[in-house]
Amino acid sequence: EAGVTQFPSHSVIEKGQTVTLRCDPISGHDNLYWYRRVMGKEIKFLLHFVKESKQDESGMPNNRFLAERTGGTYSTLKVQPAELEDSGVYFCASSPRLALWETQYFGPGTRLLVL
Amino acid sequence: RKEVEQDPGPFNVPEGATVAFNCTYSNSASQSFFWYRQDCRKEPKLLMSVYSSGNEDGRFTAQLNRASQYISLLIRDSKLSDSATYLCVAQGGGGSNYKLTFGKGTLLTVNP
Numbered sequence: 001e002a003g004v005t006q007f008p009s010h011s012v013i014e015k016g017q018t019v020t021l022r023c024d025p026i027s028g029h030d031n032l033y034w035y036r037r038v039m040g041k042e043i044k045f046l047l048h049f050v051k052e053s054k055q056d057e058s059g060m061p062n063n064r065f066l067a068e069r070t071g072g073t074y075s076t077l078k079v080q081p082a083e084l085e086d087s088g089v090y091f092c093a094s095s096p097r098l099a100l101w102e103t104q105y106f107g108p109g110t111r112l113l114v115l
Numbered sequence: 116r117k118e119v120e121q122d123p124g125p126f127n128v129p130e131g132a133t134v135a136f137n138c139t140y141s142n143s144a145s146q147s148f149f150w151y152r153q154d155c156r157k158e159p160k161l162l163m164s165v166y167s168s169g170n171e172d173g174r175f176t177a178q179l180n181r182a183s184q185y186i187s188l189l190i191r192d193s194k195l196s197d198s199a200t201y202l203c204v205a206q207g208g209g210g211s212n213y214k215l216t217f218g219k220g221t222l223l224t225v226n227p
Contacts, residue, residue: 043159059214100212
């Protein structure tokens, strides 16, 4: 079974540009999470979808970030306009059920560098 | 104060050594706890869940003390392949029941 996939693996953009990250969860997983690791810091939660609905977006840093999951399958995270502090590794994770102790399976991440 | 704090490390140990990782969490409402492992430039992967009764998986033993909000991981007879960053993770608490809250991680290098 395929794991969580993310595209692109790397992105280098200039400040002010737009970047869209994509995540394909494990097939059948209703729960999809976005996390981010800024250099030197811990991995931090951004938001959580249950199917196509945003369950929790308390970690979204500001309105330059827009996440969507139309149709409840893959998700996109758009950053517009990108700022230098947005550089980091963006991880997507998925889990089958909405329950505590449920394993979240992580994708390989997208490494974003904003110059 | 960080929500999840870990030993800063790094730890450098010889093969066969026993290594202990310590972690504390500040949100007393956190409900689930995990150790994740992250290899260099890879994604985090679940190593084991941490239950109040303590749990063991081969060479790995995890303990949770809710009263002191403390989590530990013990690796016995360490192998070269154990070299990685170990992430202490809490889940739940407050209004965000399912998000994972990560510590910064502790880098372990096992030397031949």
